[in-house]
Amino acid sequence: MNTDTKIIGTPVPKHDAGIRVTGKAVYGHDIVLPGMLHGAILRTKYPSATFTIDVSEAKKLPGVACVITADDIDTNNISFKRDHPVIKAGEVNCIRDEIAAVAAETKEIALTALSLIKVKYKKRKGVFDPFEALKPSAPKINKFSIGNFKNKNIAGEFHYEHGNLEKQKKRSKIILTRRFSLPRMTHACMATSNITAAYSQSDGKLLLYSSTQVPFLYQRDMAHALKMNPSDIRIIQPVIGGGFGSKLDMYPFEPICALLSIKTGKPVQILYSREEEFIASPTRQPMIIDLTAGIDSKGNFTFREVNVIKDNGAYTSWGATTPFVIMQAFSSLYKIPACYFHATAVYTNNVFAGSFRGYGNPQATFALERMIDMLADEIGMGKDEIRLINANEQGEITGQGLHYQTCGHRQCLESVIKSSKTKIRTTSNERYKKGIGFASMLHVGGGAKIYRSDGCGSIVKIDPYGFCTIITGANEIGQGSETVLAMIAAEELGIALNKIKVINSDTDIKPWDVGVHASRTSFVAGNSLLGAIKKLKNKLNAKARQLMNEPSADFIYESGYLFSNQTRSKIAIDKVVREMQFTEPNELAIAFYFYEPLSEFQDKEFKGNVSGTYAFASQSIEVEVDTYTGNVRVLNVHVAQDVGKVLNPLLLEGQIHGGVLQGLGYAICEELLMNSGMILNSNFHNYKIPTASDIPEIHFTPIETNDRHGPYGAKGVGEAPLIPTAAAITNAVCNALGIELLELPITPERVLRAINGKQTSRTKKNLTVRNGK
Amino acid sequence: MNFELINPQSFKELFLVLKKLKHRKYRYAAGCTDILIELKRNPEDDLTLVNLSQINDFKFRGISQTKNSVRLGAGVTANDIVRNLNIKLLYPVLWEAAYNLASTQIRQVATIGGNICTASPSGDITCALVSLDATCVIIGVHGKREIRIRDFFEGPRQTALKKGELLYEIIIPGNKKNTVKLFSSFIKIGTRRSMECSVVSIAYHIQIDGFNKILTSGFAIGAVAPTIRFTAKACDFINRKNINALTERDAESFALKVSEYSDPISDIRATRWYREKVLFNLSKSIIEDIIKCQIEVK
Structure with missing residues (x-):
């Protein structure tokens, strides 16, 4: 593939930006x-x-x-x-x-x-607590539920394991057990x-x-x-x-x-x-995560033992399948010799949860990254050091069978550690205390094979005036895929961006695609479009060779022309199309392609290389905590993300900022409050999303690992920036104050209670075991 | 949400309207930042809204300074206060309360009359005005009267206004002649930094003379009791003290005195425990900040 790109990698504004900001966009409400x-x-x-x-x-x-x-x-x-x-x-x-x-x-x-x-x-x-719902005395909540489970109120179960847990427990120097509690968050579209x-x-x-x-x-x-x-x-x-999954x-x-x-x-x-x-509208799954994890005397992680109880609500959405992603984080983020994972979705009379950007991963990452900080404290290692020791590597095949053909985890960690090295925790007795927190994440970066096909169809045509129309199965929900697809066509066909149209909104017209989720669109639809363009170019090349009488020429597409690589003579692309269409054998300049990623279905034990590639990211976040009020102010967010290759730095930065802010809300203030099945804060007055004045400085460093399966080397980026943010913020607050927070959001009240040594509501007995070795 | 709307253009017209509405249910509206939300949630039958925002009266809509006071018409918006440099200079507490209110859009229309007459325990501008010991000027079909703002509130959403009356203006006493330095600020605590309803607020205005003596002080607390309260005993505790003599122990004693005035509730925003704890900590912080300044002077 051509690595010397002209359009790809440049900050092209979103092609629908104009209609969006002038109010001309036609939403469903219009x-x-x-x-x-x-x-x-x-x-x-x-x-x-x-x-x-x-x-x-x-x-x-x-x-x-x-x-x-x-x-x-x-x-x-x-x-x-x-x-x-x-x-x-x-x-x-x-x-x-x-x-x-x-x-x-x-x-x-x-x-x-x-x-x-x-x-x-x-x-x-009603039954509003999943643990109550699991008691034999509880009534059956959903009479339509199917599946053969040990309890009538179980909506779904997932079990996964790899490695020898007992052996790893024996060689652990420190073993910690903690219960983490995650709230209902709503998308607030x-x-x-x-x-x-x-x-x-x-x-x-x-x-x-x-x-x-x-x-x-x-x-x-x-x-x-x-x-x-x-x-x-x-x-x-x-x-x-x-959209955000809702x-x-x-x-x-x-x-x-x-x-x-x-x-x-x-x-x-x-x-x-x-x-x-x-x-x-749906919410992110509220969860209770019981995590036991170990570390050996050299700081290597030994095992993770995880039990997740998810409040499913009264009905079962796609969100019930988030354990696919949750187990992936526990089994494969950092090197883990052994993992035992069990997740249970339990019916309650609460509102049902759905899918939400990150798909279980922010919850899992919160638990495991908080745990890493606690392990580091117990064993007396630096929180940066412990992460670097255990970071994932290129070429690694994890216990779950994920194959990291490229892996920027270490570079991501090194980047954010370097960016924030100078501002480590203050120790003075001041009212305001500063702290720093790290967290990483692993997410699918090349789709996720959870449906029968993870593919996408594309049709590309060029009209007699040299304009290109892309008809793609991919969906635009604001993430900018239309713009990226147009950039790919502009790059490959040498046609100006303003001559490229993207048709993507009508099932009667567009070819099949599984949908926009799993950070897959640029990767899957991009590859699909490249496949169609390749076929179309074969047709155009054949015609151009004939027209230019250069039977062995190859062509470079640039500025609306095909340039012969032999004679440097050129022919306009629209002329080639007209000649194809209007002279015998009268052919349209159109091609289609269906791209199916090389990923595998997971087996019954949830093992297999489920994505075309994997994305990694690390964040280091600096906070200042007011110990008088418990208010947390996020000062600086350093993001390093393995994006494979930057396709459009402007849109990428937009995804990073949006994700970090959604993660900041998840960390600090967003929670749909419920009492006995009733929602208490059904308005923006009391459901608090961060405002413009809560926004920290966000410093982003893309890490390019050039994955050979991605379009131009790119990986999926959409969900990643949200995933580690809440974990990193909470780690920073705990670092600043020397306290242990296990529950989100870390509202001022929860922080102040922790400072004052008061237990928060749902934490249970937490254990530390030190093996005398 | 259904109501009749009347838009008087002058006070003369307003009083004619009020006479006509004597036996009807009516409510005043100006910026409508609260009332429309309230009526949407709890519609009232046969309600008339009397819109005060079109009344053409420069005193009602303006800010003026006299020798011993500053007068704010009830129709003055939060943004009018933010743009007034005199207020920023003389009463930082009031300026900050207005500046931190809600959002730019809301500040354009929200009036101080509305903030006061809503009688919310968490009203920001109101809290500042209580700390400044302001006086409310009330006019009505039966004439004019004045009442100290701290006595204006009879409970959550209950005021001393009688039917046929409305708040006309607010008089803030001028700073003392000998005042050379002010410690004056509005502290607002919530979950986020904008668009926030206070969970705890403290307004304070402390006037200090050239010998570092506290001439007079005003403290008011919001969102921690059924009404905004003026903490007189806490003021008495520091009045006439020299700020160089203030100690950490004074800060604690002061905070305890402020806390005596609080009686908070637990709701979805915060528990009673949190409000009490934060009120104490913040009250203490005010004196601590003054102590820090005294070190800086040395």
Whole structure:
């Protein structure tokens, strides 16, 4: 591949930046269709209850077109485990539960109609603690749950191990056991959830304007829910105002909107209010992680023994599969001779968790990186030193079978250690104490083979005017993939960026792709596009050879021309296309390609090389803690990330900043608070995301390891910057104060309690074992 | 959320409106930063909003200085205070409270009248005005009266205003003639640095003469009791003391005296324990900071 690039590696602004900042972008909220009705959903008042419902008054209200309850619909259950009814019949199990829906001429009429629906509840005592739910006396929470587990409230289990745990325990000098507790965090997308459905009663086809991240899986899920043929459903993605994993699943409001359109024969739109978004969109999984880890006398890690209890909520989303990623961090981040891992997702009457950027990895990384600091303290080693000793290496095949063909872990660590070396912990008796914390992360960097295919299709065409159109299966949810794909085409075809169009939002047109997740789009869609371009160039080259009468020439594509490598003579690309198209044998300048990464499926023991490549990152973070109030101020964040190759430094920096800030929120202030199944802070006033004035200095150093499988050597970058941030911040605070924090977020109150020696709520007995060697 | 909206253009018009509304349910609105959210959450039937933000009255909307005081109209916005260099110079506590309020957008419209009359225990500007021992000028269909701001609050969201009355202006007493140095600041504690509702706040304004003697002082605490409170005993403790004589022990004694005025609740923002602890620590820090300055002088 050409390593001397002209466009790749340059800071090209996001190609949709203009329409975004001028308000011209058409989001789902901006869509208006002729005759469109407005849908609204009635949710339960109580998290656990049986109920009867009477919608007769609502139906009588002028302007109401349709009212539906479970009795009016014929649907299959939805969700990853098909344990989630679209509209709940007779019983509710979490505060999000949909019990009726209305379509009306205006939003106001729809909301008034909801208020006219009479519901009689018989409250039940819900189960809101996963440990309570595992007790034999607990009621069965989800009656649709499937699987053969030892307890009725288990939604899923994952077990993994490698190495000889007992042997490693024996050779450990220090063994520590700690319980870590991770909160519910919500995505807080700027655009609230939305959908517009238009069903045609004349041909039975359903058109959906939907913000999904995975249109082809969504199409299939929707068809399953509605008992339709998937290809009768067309998904168009409007501009999406934030995904971060929240749109990986299909949620009940989406088939509900389709059902309202099917029943009325008119387009129907459902838009969430912000309060509804907080209540009824998914969260990051809350978890309790019990971790025991050991270290030998030389500072080598010996083993990790992990037991994870995840609060699944009432239904099972894709989020229940996060142990795939969690176990990967425990089994393969730093060299680990032995690992035992068990994760259990437990049904409760809480709101259900979904997938969220990092997919379990921020939780796992928090536990294991906090643990590394504690091990370092016990054995008396530097927190930088201990990490360098155990860092992953190029060529390593981990216990889980991940093959690190390239690995920038050590360089990442060295970079952030060097950047922040001068500002180590202050020891004086001052009110404000400074500290520094390190953390690393490992994440898939070349997709993740968890579905039957992890592939992506591309079509590339050049028109008779020399403009290029890329039709890609990949999805744009704000991460900038359209821009990167256009840059790849510009680089390879020598066509100016303003002559390149990207079509990526319509399932009737675009080729298949599994969806935007697992930091895979630039890697998988980039490789896919390169494959299509290669095929197209073969066609163009053949024609150019004929036209220029240079049968053995090869061509360099530059500035809209093909230059012969033999004679340096040139021909315009549009001329080649016209000659192909309009002279015999009359061929289109078009090519397609389907790229499937070389990754493997994992076996039943979860072993296998699941990704095309792996990304590494380290962060060192400096904080200042006010010991009078417990407030933590993050001063400097040093990020070094193995990105393979920088494709676009501007977009890359954007991903880094966004990820670090999301991680900062996770560390310090974000938590969706619940009490007995009710959400206590369903607004931005009390659900606190960091503001502009909380933003630290972020210093980013890309580490280029040039992975031969990546496009131009690139790896996935999207999730990584969020993953180690909370761990590094908490390590820094513990370093500053000499305390032990095991629970996120580290709110001022939690920090002040720790300073004052008060135990936080959910930590249990923590153990230290010193072997007398 | 449904309400009728009336937009009087002058006080004359306003009083005519109030007479008409005598037997109706009405509420005042100006910046609408709180009331719209409140009404969205808890809609009130048959409500009239009387919009005060279009009243054309320079005293109601302006800041003026007299020999012994500064007068702020109730319609003055937080941003008006931020832009007023005189206030920044004379009453840093008030300037900082306004400057740290919510966000730029909200400061453009939020009025001090609204901040005071909402009577929130965590009102930032209000807390500063209590520390400055300001006086509220109330006008109404039956005439005009004055009340010390510390007596204006009768409970959370309850004020001394009667039906037919409204807050017209606030008078802040001028600094003492002999004052040469001010320790005046607003401390606000929350989880983040902007867009935050105080979990604990302290406003203080300490005036010091050329001999380092504290001439007078004002301390007010917010979000730690049903109303914002003026901590008179703590002020008495340091008034007339020489700052060079203040010790770490004084800082503790002072903090204990401030704490006597607190009676916080536990809510989703913070527990009672946290509020009490932070109030004590911050009160102590004010005296500690003064002690640090005395070392710097030496």
